Amino acid sequence: MTSNIGTVARAMTGFGNSAIGSAFGSWLGKIAGGFLVLLVLTAIFAPWITPFDYAAQNLMNSNAAPGWPHLLGTDQFGRDVLSRVIYGARTSLSVSATAIAISISVGMTLGAAAGYFGGFFERAVMTVVDLTWSFPDILIALIFVATIGPGLTSTTFAIAIAYLAQFTRLTRAQIVRLKRETFIEATINLGAKPRHILQYHLLPNAIAPVIVVGMLAIGDGIVLEATLGFFGLGAQPPTPSWGAMMSSGTAQLFLSPWVIIFPGVVVAVTVVAVNLFGDELIRALNIRDRIRGA
Amino acid sequence: MLEVRDLEVAFGPVAPLSGVSFSLAKGEKLGIVGESGSGKSLTAMSVMGLLPLSGGRITGGSIVFDGQELTTLAESAYRKLRGRRLGLITQNPMTSLDPLQKIGPQVDAVAVLHLSMNASEARTRTVEILGTLRIPEPALICDRYPHQMSGGMKQRIVIAMALAADPDVLVADEPTTALDVTVQAQIIRLLDDLVKERDLALVLITHDMSVVAQTCDKVVVMYAGRAIEYGPVEAIFDAPQHPYTQALINCIPKGLSTDEHLSGISGTVPTVSNYPKGCAFHPRCDRAKNICTSERPAFITYGNNAAACHFAGDDR
Numbered sequence: 044m045t046s047n048i049g050t051v052a053r054a055m056t057g058f059g060n061s062a063i064g065s066a067f068g069s070w071l072g073k074i075a076g077g078f079l080v081l082l083v084l085t086a087i088f089a090p091w092i093t094p095f096d097y098a099a100q101n102l103m104n105s106n107a108a109p110g111w112p113h114l115l116g117t118d119q120f121g122r123d124v125l126s127r128v129i130y131g132a133r134t135s136l137s138v139s140a141t142a143i144a145i146s147i148s149v150g151m152t153l154g155a156a157a158g159y160f161g162g163f164f165e166r167a168v169m170t171v172v173d174l175t176w177s178f179p180d181i182l183i184a185l186i187f188v189a190t191i192g193p194g195l196t197s198t199t200f201a202i203a204i205a206y207l208a209q210f211t212r213l214t215r216a217q218i219v220r221l222k223r224e225t226f227i228e229a230t231i232n233l234g235a236k237p238r239h240i241l242q243y244h245l246l247p248n249a250i251a252p253v254i255v256v257g258m259l260a261i262g263d264g265i266v267l268e269a270t271l272g273f274f275g276l277g278a279q280p281p282t283p284s285w286g287a288m289m290s291s292g293t294a295q296l297f298l299s300p301w302v303i304i305f306p307g308v309v310v311a312v313t314v315v316a317v318n319l320f321g322d323e324l325i326r327a328l329n330i331r332d333r334i335r336g337a
Numbered sequence: 338m339l340e341v342r343d344l345e346v347a348f349g350p351v352a353p354l355s356g357v358s359f360s361l362a363k364g365e366k367l368g369i370v371g372e373s374g375s376g377k378s379l380t381a382m383s384v385m386g387l388l389p390l391s392g393g394r395i396t397g398g399s400i401v402f403d404g405q406e407l408t409t410l411a412e413s414a415y416r417k418l419r420g421r422r423l424g425l426i427t428q429n430p431m432t433s434l435d436p437l438q439k440i441g442p443q444v445d446a447v448a449v450l451h452l453s454m455n456a457s458e459a460r461t462r463t464v465e466i467l468g469t470l471r472i473p474e475p476a477l478i479c480d481r482y483p484h485q486m487s488g489g490m491k492q493r494i495v496i497a498m499a500l501a502a503d504p505d506v507l508v509a510d511e512p513t514t515a516l517d518v519t520v521q522a523q524i525i526r527l528l529d530d531l532v533k534e535r536d537l538a539l540v541l542i543t544h545d546m547s548v549v550a551q552t553c554d555k556v557v558v559m560y561a562g563r564a565i566e567y568g569p570v571e572a573i574f575d576a577p578q579h580p581y582t583q584a585l586i587n588c589i590p591k592g593l594s595t596d597e598h599l600s601g602i603s604g605t606v607p608t609v610s611n612y613p614k615g616c617a618f619h620p621r622c623d624r625a626k627n628i629c630t631s632e633r634p635a636f637i638t639y640g641n642n643a644a645a646c647h648f649a650g651d652d653r
Contacts, residue, residue: 225432232385232427233420233447233498243446247437 062251065327072323075316082313086132095123097130098281106299116301118291127283128305134284135313138195138277139264142202147257149203150210155241155249157211158218169215176208180267181274188276198277202264213256217249217333252333255324262317269310285310338363338403338538339384339506345397346379346388352396353609354379356636356645357564359557363505366532366539368549368570370585371559372606377542378428380559381510384540385425386415403505421451424499426509430492430516434483440494441479447501466497469534470527489520493527500531507531508540513548525552547589550574558582561607561617568642578637578644580622616646624648 066072085092094112101121109116115124153172157165175183184201191197221227222245230240265285271277272286280287285306292303325331339361346354354376361367369377382388384400386407400407402423407415419425427433435443444466445459454462460479467475470493483491492512499507509528513521529552532539541553549556549570556573558566558581566579577583584602604621607613613620619629628647636643639650 225427225429226435228387228390229425229427229433229495229498230435231387231390231419232425234416234418234450234502235420235446236416239446239450243438244435248435 062324062327066320066323068327069323071319075319075323078312078316079320082132082316083136085129086136089129089133093123093126093129095126097122097126097283099123106295106302108299109301115305116299118288118299118302119295124288124302124305127288128285128309130283131285131288131306132309132313134195134278134282135265135268135310136261138199138268139202139261142199142264142268143206143257143260145199145203146206146260147210147253150207151214151246151249151253153207154211154214154216155218155246158215159222159237159241159245165215168211172208172211175204180205181270184267184271184276193276194279195277195282198268198271201271202267205267206260206264209256209260210253213253214249217252218245220333221245221248251328252330255321255328255330258324259318259321262314262321265310265317266314269306338365339540340401341380341384341398342401343398344380344383344400345395346376346383346393347396348391348393351609352562354383354562355397357398357557357559359555359564359567361506361538361540361555363538364532364536365555366529366541366553367555367557368553369540369542369557369559370544370546370549372544374606374608375559376562377544377559378510379562381425381508381540381542384506384508385419385423386410386412417451420447420499420504421502422505424502424504424507426492426496426499426507426512428511428514430488430495433495434491436483438482439479440481440483440486444479444494444498444501447498451502463497463501466500467493470497470500472497488516489523492516492520492524496524496527496531500535503535504537506538506540508542510542511544512541513543513545521548528552546585550589558585561612562609563617563645565618565646566642566644567636568644572641576640576642578639578642578649579618579646580624580648581618582644 067076094114099122101117103121104117105119105121107113107117107121113123113125115128117123118127153168157168180201183204184197187197187201227240227244230244268277268284269286269289272284273290275287275290278284278287288306289303292299292306296303341360342358344354344357345352357376357380359367369380371377379393382391383395384407388394395408398408402418434440441460441463444463445456448454448459448462449456463479464475467478472478472490472493478486486494496512507528512528513524516524525548528539528541531537541549543549553570556566556568556570557564558573558579560581566573566577566582573582574586577586587600588602590599602621607617607620613630615631616622616625616629616634619625622629626647632647634645634647636645637649
């Protein structure tokens with residue numbers, strides 16, 4: 044246990060360089076991490092990279108096969124598939140990352156408070172949080188769609204709620220374990236208030252596994268966003284989204300399969316890369332047991 | 338300064354501690370000795386008001402600190418005493434420091450919290466305290482992480498944190514257990530000097546009789562959750578009244594001869610759930626009589642000591 048904390052301490056000494064740096068150390072980490080960096084850069088610089096306007100229709104050139112100048116072909120409205128896939132990365136990544144960020148901040152707050160204060164408060168919070176876990180993700184999304192209408196806001200909240208339980212439980216488990224560590228007792232002995240202990244000692248020591256699980260959850264979030272988009276509950280036209288593109292591609296599945304294949308491949312590769320890199324992070328931080336334990 | 342009277346502690350239905358009394362003045366050093374599980378650390382936790390953390394509570398007796406009753410003190414008021422007027426040095430320095438924070442900020446936090454200093458005043462004070470604890474290059478140490486330091490150094494840092502707000506009472510709960518023998522002596526000497534320099538009252542919890550003999554003014558000997566002998570250190574060592582105290586003193590190795598066997602006390606400390614009736618020590622006592630199995634001995638004052646044994650003061 045002590046050595047484990049030491050490892051995390053060393054890895055967290057400037058989290059930005061050494062833990063992530065170490066995850067990049069293996070060839071698997073290099074490939075997966077490299078792809079993700081490339082994807083993020085592509086999403087950020089989309090307007091400068093895309094060869095065509097993602098919304099520009101050209102009915103004279105609909106369902107064109109991959110080739111020049113449309114490298115990945117065009118869809119039934121003659122829109123450039125490559126441009127739409129690139130802009131889709133923006134939608135997918137930003138929706139998923141925003142949702143997980145909300146999920147982490149709310150989940151960590153709830154989990155930390157529940158784990159630290161315990162008692163009735165803990166049971167109340169955990170029961171409610173576990174209840175949200177018992178709903179299928181799609182059903183949660185439908186509730187939001189029914190109340191605030193389809194779109195990216197609904198999708199974001201749906202993803203945030205779907206993963207809330209995971210972060211709450213993980214943080215709570217960390218806090219409950221850390222609370223018994225001698226250095227926390229030592230801090231109490233020095234007269235520190237609960238807020239100080241949580242803010243300066245418990246949360247910093249609990250954050251490593253949360254970051255890793257957050258990373259993996261972004262991958263799941265991308266799939267969920269694509270799923271909702273596929274059902275028409277997520278991004279609304281003309282906003283490009285991987286899920287919505289695949290959905291519109293089903294109509295000409297045999298006529299122009301590239302419309303559905305390329306977004307699908309990108310979703311798959313992204314999620315695999317996220318998971319591989321997350322695994323490398325877990326290895327770098329040496330926290331596998333702490334994530335399983337939650 | 339600190340007066341504990343008939344302290345009783347319970348965890349649910351079990352009562353692991355009862356009938357502990359002692360008093361301590363400024364500049365005095367009190368040793369609490371006993372085997373593992375005899376209630377030494379529980380006594381320390383009671384004084385620091387930490388029992389609720391582990392689900393225990395004080396069910397009887399009183400702890401008076403500087404005229405203030407502590408057993409009924411609200412947690413918020415207790416928080417102002419902890420670290421400020423009551424310092425605790427924990428058993429294991431290896432795990433007593435936050436692994437993610439540098440040494441400096443951890444020690445600074447105490448002065449910031451209790452003496453309302455700003456960050457730079459607190460740092461000046463930290464460096465000064467680390468210096469008095471004979472830590473080399475205190476200013477550099479502030480930028481180190483705990484894992485970069487040795488056990489003895491970490492224990493000094495823990496002591497520095499306990500001293501940072503200038504407490505009146507220092508409770509050291511087995512401060513040397515986790516350390517090398519050579520470092521142990523240094524730490525004990527350090528504590529001894531601190532008491533002299535700062536006019537502290539020190540409660541030294543240990544299972545090492547020889548440490549007590551060298552450092553303390555008074556001794557409480559504990560067995561199975563009870564104080565069984567209490568008195569000035571000379572009296573305890575010259576004329577121990579309780580057979581358990583005598584046995585403990587006999588266990589101190591004498592000299593360097595190799596042909597002499599180390600003596601021990603046969604049997605083991607009973608667990609909380611099955612403390613024997615009568616005198617808790619009777620199953621291991623070679624002088625036990627019938628009365629010892631049925632009646633709990635009261636504290637009898639004999640000379641300068643007080644001991645809980647039916648035969649205290651008897652000629653042997």
